[in-house]
Amino acid sequence: MHDSGDIKIPIGPQHPALKEPESFLVTLHGEKITAFNVKIGYNHRGIEKACEERTYIQDVYLVERVCGICSHSHSTCFVQAVEEIAGIELPARAKYIRTIIAELERIHSHLLWLGVAGHEVGFDTLLMYAWRDREVVMDILALLTGNRVNYGINTIGGVRRDIKTENIQEVLKGMDILEERTKYYIGVAQGESTLIKRLSGVGKLSYEDAVRLGAVGPTARASGIERDVRHDDPYAAYSEVTFKVITDKHCDVYGRTVVRLKELLECYSIIRQLLKKLPEGPVTIKAPRKIPQGEAVSRYEAPRGEDLHYVRSNGTEKPDRVKIRPPTLANIQAVSHMLQDSYLADLPIVIAAIDPCFSCTDRMVALKSQHSRKKDVVLWEKLRLDGIAWHRKQGSDFSALNKKLAKNLER
Amino acid sequence: MLKAFFHIFIFPGLLFLFFFGLLAEYLDRKICARLQNRIGPPWFQPFADFLKLLGKQDIVPGEADTTVFKLMPILALTATVTAYLYIPTWGSQAVYSFNGDLIVVLYLLFIPTMTYFLGGWYSRSIYSMVGAVRSLTQLFAYEVPLFLTILASALLANTWSLSEMTHFYAGHPGYWAFNLLGFTIALISLLGKLEKVPFDIPEAETEIVAGTFTEYGGRLLALFRLSMDIEMVVVASLLAAVFLPFGLHLPSWACFIGYLVQVFLIIFLISLLRSIFARLRLDQMINLCWKYFAPLAFLQVLINLILKGVLS
Numbered sequence: 001m002h003d004s005g006d007i008k009i010p011i012g013p014q015h016p017a018l019k020e021p022e023s024f025l026v027t028l029h030g031e032k033i034t035a036f037n038v039k040i041g042y043n044h045r046g047i048e049k050a051c052e053e054r055t056y057i058q059d060v061y062l063v064e065r066v067c068g069i070c071s072h073s074h075s076t077c078f079v080q081a082v083e084e085i086a087g088i089e090l091p092a093r094a095k096y097i098r099t100i101i102a103e104l105e106r107i108h109s110h111l112l113w114l115g116v117a118g119h120e121v122g123f124d125t126l127l128m129y130a131w132r133d134r135e136v137v138m139d140i141l142a143l144l145t146g147n148r149v150n151y152g153i154n155t156i157g158g159v160r161r162d163i164k165t166e167n168i169q170e171v172l173k174g175m176d177i178l179e180e181r182t183k184y185y186i187g188v189a190q191g192e193s194t195l196i197k198r199l200s201g202v203g204k205l206s207y208e209d210a211v212r213l214g215a216v217g218p219t220a221r222a223s224g225i226e227r228d229v230r231h232d233d234p235y236a237a238y239s240e241v242t243f244k245v246i247t248d249k250h251c252d253v254y255g256r257t258v259v260r261l262k263e264l265l266e267c268y269s270i271i272r273q274l275l276k277k278l279p280e281g282p283v284t285i286k287a288p289r290k291i292p293q294g295e296a297v298s299r300y301e302a303p304r305g306e307d308l309h310y311v312r313s314n315g316t317e318k319p320d321r322v323k324i325r326p327p328t329l330a331n332i333q334a335v336s337h338m339l340q341d342s343y344l345a346d347l348p349i350v351i352a353a354i355d356p357c358f359s360c361t362d363r364m365v366a367l368k369s370q371h372s373r374k375k376d377v378v379l380w381e382k383l384r385l386d387g388i389a390w391h392r393k394q395g396s397d398f399s400a401l402n403k404k405l406a407k408n409l410e411r
Numbered sequence: 412m413l414k415a416f417f418h419i420f421i422f423p424g425l426l427f428l429f430f431f432g433l434l435a436e437y438l439d440r441k442i443c444a445r446l447q448n449r450i451g452p453p454w455f456q457p458f459a460d461f462l463k464l465l466g467k468q469d470i471v472p473g474e475a476d477t478t479v480f481k482l483m484p485i486l487a488l489t490a491t492v493t494a495y496l497y498i499p500t501w502g503s504q505a506v507y508s509f510n511g512d513l514i515v516v517l518y519l520l521f522i523p524t525m526t527y528f529l530g531g532w533y534s535r536s537i538y539s540m541v542g543a544v545r546s547l548t549q550l551f552a553y554e555v556p557l558f559l560t561i562l563a564s565a566l567l568a569n570t571w572s573l574s575e576m577t578h579f580y581a582g583h584p585g586y587w588a589f590n591l592l593g594f595t596i597a598l599i600s601l602l603g604k605l606e607k608v609p610f611d612i613p614e615a616e617t618e619i620v621a622g623t624f625t626e627y628g629g630r631l632l633a634l635f636r637l638s639m640d641i642e643m644v645v646v647a648s649l650l651a652a653v654f655l656p657f658g659l660h661l662p663s664w665a666c667f668i669g670y671l672v673q674v675f676l677i678i679f680l681i682s683l684l685r686s687i688f689a690r691l692r693l694d695q696m697i698n699l700c701w702k703y704f705a706p707l708a709f710l711q712v713l714i715n716l717i718l719k720g721v722l723s
Contacts, residue, residue, distance in 0.1 A: 007537060007540070007541065008537070009537050009538070009541065009619075010537070015620065016616045016617060016620055017616075017617035017618065028541075031693055031694070118689070119617065120617045121689045121690055122608050122609070122611060122615060122617070122689055122690025123608075123688070123689035123690070124447060124608075124686070125446065125447045125686045125687065126689075128447040128448050128449055129447070129448060132448055192687075192689070194609050194688045194689040194690075194691060195689045197689075197691065197692075197695055198689050198690070198691065198692065198695075343692055343693075343694070344541070344618055344619075345612070345615065345618055345690075345692040345693065346692070347618065348617040348618055
């Protein structure tokens with residue numbers, strides 16, 4: 001306690017509201033938040049570096065484990081980049097299957113989020129209902145891929161399992177059940193007064209702020225930004241289906257809920273279209289073990305927003321550099337802004353509303369000196385320069401590109 | 412002397428309340444679970460939880476005030492059990508009654524909330540302290556409508572004694588219907604008293620872990636939980652005595668069964684309410700109580716005052 005009446009409350013690293021170890025230090029004046037500090041780094045696993053030490057095929061399984069929920073997003077994003085470098089053109093059926101799994105993953109992620117959001121505002125009944133219905137899509141995923149979480153369906157040059165004709169009916173049946181349930185949840189979100197009270201007007205993020213802070217995914221779309229990689233830069237089979245990019249003008253947590261729920265309805269329609277048009281043919285083509293020299297950036301609309309992978313190859317069977325920019329890293333900046341002048345009670349739901357995945361986001365910022373064993377906090381700028389210098393030594397020099405970019409920006 | 416001992420420790424005192432309270436917790440958890448599409452605990456789960464907690468080590472935080480920290484659960488339990496003696500259960504007559512026992516019961520029921528505050532405050536943990544302040548702030552919001560509705564019912568009966576109130580309503584069978592508005596408000600305010608959703612703000616686990624009880628464990632937590640269970644039964648009995656006076660002209664044992672049914676009904680309503688709402692924010696809860704419930708409770712007082720004039 002201070003004399004000013006301000007209380008500092010640590011939320012995390014272990015806290016019931018958080019599903020992953022992260023630390024937030026909240027300064028409270030009464031029930032109002034006056035300052036908010038984020039400390040990440042409890043979940044750092046060094047995956048990018050580990051990728052450089054493994055072959056491309058091993059990396060597919062490694063990046064799949066970046067996140068427990070959008071596992072397919074990361075592996076697809078990575079595989080797309082590698083395929084682009086190697087110049088592999090996928091068979092149509094493989095593209096369709098990838099897209100179907102991607103949409104099923106979006107359904108399970110959004111339903112999971114709905115339950116978590118319910119729990120954060122003390123509405124445990126919603127949690128139980130949403131997670132019960134999530135079992136339907138989990139079962140479908142297990143049916144199609146053999147796994148509930150890390151599907152392991154992607155491989156370089158296609159997918160590892162085909163969708164059997166007899167399974168299509170079951171998937172469609174599941175979609176019907178889920179569509180009915182989702183409509184019910186939309187009704188709940190529009191009619192349940194305590195829920196609306198807790199969600200609307202909380203965690204405001206205006207259109208301008210969302211653009212300025214670079215929000216992605218449902219967080220951006222709930223602020224009225226029509227930004228969806230599936231629509232703007234179609235990958236896999238998205239160019240062959242029609243769907244709406246759901247946006248909302250509420251700019252708050254309620255808007256984010258509505259966007260996610262309405263997106264679910266789009267997911268069902270996409271899956272139905274894809275299953276109807278599912279082309280015949282092989283599901284994979286043989287890819288070389290050694291990927292030719294080159295680099296590629298791959299974008300992917302994960303359930304939480306745009307996922308971005310950069311892969312650079314040096315002609316061997318191991319990548320030279322893998323860089324992952326998960327959606328949470330883009331959205332976490334917006335959270336501090338959303339929390340200005342809000343209540344402690346709103347903190348969990350505002351954090352949860354961007355659907356954060358801290359294990360995706362975690363970055364190492366503290367370094368240990370080799371000689372003195374002293375912990376050293378390194379500023380971002382120095383860390384960045386160190387990184388650039390290290391990669392320059394490895395042979396990847398971006399200074400020419402940077403100059404070009406700066407010139408373009410000046411124009 | 413022996414009779415007093417029996418009343419205080421066996422029936423309707425501590426032993427009966429112990430089983431009744433844990434049964435009430437079981438019912439609450441089971442009903443809530445079924446409403447949430449879960450299976451729920453087996454019937455002995457609250458007993459098992461209680462025994463398990465009793466076997467655990469008591470840990471008092473280094474910075475906490477040991478005396479207050481250890482005293483509060485006992486005080487909470489004592490207050491709730493004492494309050495129960497003035498509420499009619501076996502027949503329409505409570506074990507002890509005098510004119511004014513209604514006020515005593517209400518203030519005895521105020522003590523548990525105060526112990527949550529003090530216990531939390533003297534834990535010196537940041538979560539406990541926020542929880543403690545919240546439970547006290549919440550107290551000022553729900554007590555007024557709760558007290559006013561009970562006052563309204565007492566006004567109609569023209570007595571401050573719970574036993575006499577039940578006698579009055581037994582003598583005038585239709586009169587309970589006048590108090591329906593009051594019953595609704597009292598029931599919702601009750602959720603605040605029992606710290607259940609939508610008013611479980613003091614122990615909102617996603618914000619402040621377990622609020623007041625964050626630092627409690629072992630036997631002390633067992634006592635606190637027992638006193639909360641008993642509090643639920645006592646407050647439900649109070650509501651049953653004040654607002655649902657059915658079957659009071661029957662023989663004592665039938666009266667007792669009727670009483671049990673009423674309490675179970677109220678517990679069912681509590682479980683229902685707590686599974687269909689989201690947790691409100693503290694400011695929203697205070698707004699709700701002062702803007703809507705308090706005026707409505709005043710309306711009930713007014714109605715009963717007019718009725719009293721008309722009917723007598």
